Amino acid sequence: MMLRLKNHSVVALLVLTSIPPLILVYLTITANDCPVELLGRSENRTLQRIHDGYMQKIRQIQHQEKQIQKLRRKLSLAEMQLQGYQNGNNISGFGDNRTNGRCANNQLHVPKCQVIDIAIVCTGINATRDVVTVIKSILFYRKNPLHFHFIADVISQKILHHLFTSWNVAEVETSFYSSEKAKPRVSWIPNIHYSGVYGLMKLTLTEILPQYLDKVIVVDIDVTFATDVAELWKILNSLQGLKMIGLVENLSDWYLGLLPNVSPWPADGRGFNTGVMLMNLKKLRELNWMDTWRTVTEKVLPQHEHTQLADQDIINAVIKQHPFLVSRLSCKWNVQLSDNRKECSGDLSSYKIIHWNSPKKYNVKHQRIGYFRNLHQMFLEYDGNLLKREISWCNTTGSQSSQNNKINLTEINTDDECYDFRIERILEHRTHLYYLDYDLDYRPEEFDVSLVVQLSMDRLQMLETISKHWEGPISLALYIADAEIQQFLRFAHGSDILMKRRNIGYHLVFRDGQYFPVNYLRNVALRQVVTPYVFLSDVDFLPMHGLYDYLKKALSMMDMQSKSKALIVPAFETQRYRTDFPESKADLLNKLDLGDLFTFRFHVWPRGHAPTDYTKWRTATTPYTVQWDFDFEPYVVVKRDIPEFDQRFVGFGWNKVSHTMELDVLGYEFVVLPNAFMIHMPHAPSFDIAKFRSSSLYRRCLKVLKYEYQRDLSRKYGIKALKYLSDD
Template sequence: MSRFSKTLLSYLLGVLLSSAILLQLAFYFKGADELSDIEDTPRPKLHLYPPEVSTECRERHILFIIGGFTSVANALTTFKSVLFQMKGPLVFHFITNADSRKVIPTLFDTWQLPAVKYRIYDIEPYVKRIDWIPNTHYAFVFAMIKMVMHEILPEDVKEIVYLDTDLIILDDISPMFDVLKNTNDSVLFAMGENVSSGYTSGKHPWPARDIHNLLTISHPNIYVELPCEYNFQLGKNALPLTCQTNDRLVKIAHFNSKDKLNLKSKYVVHFARYYSHYRSMDGYVFRQRRECESDKSISTSLTDLIETDRECDELIVAMKTKYRTLLYFNGLNPSMLEHDVTLVTHLSIDRFAEFERVIDSWEGPISVAIYCTDAELYRLRSNIAMHAVFKTGDYYPINYLRNVALNASTTGLVFLTETNLVSSENIYNNIRKAVQRNMTNKAFVVPVFETTFDSEREKYPKTVEELLIEWKNGTLLPIEKQDNQKSYELWKENPARIKWDTGYLSLPVVARKTSIFYEEKFIGFDWRRRPNFIAKNSNSYLFGLIPSSFSIQPHHSQNIDFNHFNVSSLYKKCMSSIRREFDFDFYKILKDAIDLHRH
């Protein structure tokens, strides 16, 4: 907990940091025995009590320091624990690097949390203030930047609680926000009692905790100590037994070691169960949090239910849902080359095994949006750019998933495909050779075929010659051949020259900056292969074919939306009604665009 008297705190830190080299030498030469005196120095200690029941709706500020894609994904568990335990308005402050700033806005904007705001601050202008200090902490400058947080945060933030992202909140921590209430103006911050020898042994030079320790020794009047249950440390050098408490009283469990939950300790194992509970918790439940203790706006009373005779309400609700989204959760830094091609696709988690074939056949960058639950998120590992769209409801938000993957791609060109397709050999290199530097209003296409077998095959054609043999034998046929018979027959005669025609439902390669995003209102089955990338664009496109390239759709079990469409007359009725309501004729617009170009 910090109270900002910026002038005084800047002076004290300035004096301390300007002497950092001499103090660093003291760490090396004094030895652990003399440094142990730090632990014995008497410090003011507070006993915190829950506040009296109040209807006060008070905004509380919390600071996090986050660097990198995976750091945001890992911090998600900490965020949930805060939201679960704390009521009322919250303001999250994030000091971040460039990677985190690509992720945090999307995470919180799509989360739609009542009474939660966030602010983001760039770490880069302040790095030079602290990066010269010797530091072997595994978090590098992110461990030290809190020393200048008073310079980073705006003037309107008077008090703030800083939390690491490797901890979980286990109880109401609102007393922390009143810890400075009855202290004099000389007290600038409160800090949890230290139960870890690692911060004072001299073995880890200059993490921020060491600097705070020295600052409180030289100026004891600026500091009060919080009980250890507000920072129950579970690191390698922690001594939990020195904290006279038990798990019912622990407010904050802090996995403060590089090993985190992998540390072999009975205490870590115990509190890891709480961590797993938060990690698996459905984040959508926090859309129901209240602004204040007295807020009665959210009700579960059956008397509040409203009768409706609209048969398609469930589908319409799904169309209007804002889906929680976490970008780059596996931490891969995507390619940003202008003339490179990113394979853009989507899948539900049950299709991930099929998707591994796509990964094996594509040599370039991949951007994939995965529809999964919070619990499923942490089972996914791969060396491609993955983005989580968290599951809710019974419908698959296909076009939203497509847009997430498309928007998160960073190369100049994108190949818009489906997860279950098997591609011909060298398709990535063929696309790169075929595309042109100026792709404005141009698109290349890759035709799609389907197997006539009712079961999975071990091998599929890799070349056009192999494909034509199986086409002749009837074991592979053009997909949806009724609409595309003419186009496919021409492609069969001379695959390198055929251009897109009306109804040609193949896979496009387009320039990302000119690509039209998919209409997100369309969810579920029957919107899967409509050429939406051009459907809302009145400009003409010039279409070409990727030479010697194709994709094959293997036999696979159908998804839930396909089954809905096949067996539910109500589902078909609703989809037809929605199509008429939006008056969206894909093929007519596509034909008009092609005719405009030809004339």
């Protein structure tokens, strides 16, 4: 069927084509309007009249040229609209294929295994915390495979990549794009929004995202989904003709110019909020989106000096000039909880996405805030392990890690009485690195050393005291459940001592399995150390005051570069919950003689630290070497690149003994430091030590694992490891 231009488009075309010949006729008729006889009377007057006549004609021509330019712009828009109508009827390849003459929306559906692409700008440590809740809410409702596209800085990419790799969610892929590469495209725009230059990154998605990606859903990190994201993808697929962007109207009064001390950028009415955005990247690229928003920005920026709402200001200014680009979505797809807002009407059950875009965030006042806050809190505390479910109707292979775990599971005999222990070895725990603020610019010294510890939530109170005793970097792994996150944040943010420290790396390892994965936690903390040396300790120990500086000095004098050495920090204990911590070795020896302190575990496990030779240490003034012996488990300072702890050992028993054994087979020299010490503080027995004491199966399985470790060590290192098989 032939398509026709609208009436105003036809008129514009006729006027445009008729103007040039009319101008030529006009010039021809008026070229001789100066009488010949006047030339003979006064040459000057004649020339002046001719000059004035031509100047008038020039002005008329210039005016006509301006009119022509306006008409050309109108004609260009008419042509674009015509092209859009053609695309909507499958004449051009601009849109999706449609069949029959029925309403396109009724024909739309999202295939069950259709991958849905979601783009998120996430930069900075704090942002990686917030985005997890967004992701949880999306995963909770989704029924389709997902592909998350993160525009991230270096630290965010490291955190999120490790999180998704360890999370191992079925049918979820991730891609990362450098925010540093996107910076030059927007850094020239002054922006006073708290997000800084990163708040402008969404403008660059047509260039930053891969060219094969035609469509994407873009969300901010402060939204909470209350429905399946596939519903939003369906709307994105329905954008017809020139509709390239789907947005919800801005519910605040910002762009109306009614707020005091606000000079808003141009917008169509209330404008649009860009916290949730549907983008047809293919159409935007064909429109030359990058040039379009740059041109508009260069025109508007001189009037406002800067953007106040980052990308939202610029996108609204573009829509103001080109309103045909946007498809208006229902407010239920972006229920904004901002100040000075218009309410989004409807039942609570009809709301699809909640947007916490008020500076007050979760403390914003709203008549339905209780419901919204409970929804957000649910995803904050929701067990992420429950979101790892596979989409059974999609025949995808899953991640390599998932496949490896399945293979390992088939190798474990389910009838083995130690099955529960063996399966712990292959568990990969979801891990969120650097959960709190950390100084990423820290540059360690040549002999710098980090304290490496692991803990569970019941030992959290020890962190403040340890921080008072150890001024250097700390890398800690915290074993935690999702439901305990807010408790941890309240504790950390409520501590002036911890908040002053930016050299503590908090790495959260989420609960999974029956036993405390002590060596898994140690390895997580060990891998994130940035200093050349590590002090391998436990959270129940307080290092002596000044130990950090003492160790750095000792390391510089011990020829650690050319020789493999493990420097031993002697361990003591107190059985009093409140005690005066010794200020020196002399003070410690005095308390030892008075019975206020004891050598560590002297009454239950003397073999663990007997080789330290406490008798010699009392009078030692220089470091001395000791020999390894069975069950030796000292706390040592070593190079960062040591072998990792064996993860088959969980809970209580042999987790440090096995590691010390491997250091010995590698030829490490054990050297006791004469003026260093640490003290174990009393605490209630852990669940795992209680199980060890009460369960014969626990003790039996630990003995089996111990034998298998010794056997594996001999296979790995050959004849020099045979001596470790002789102990029962």
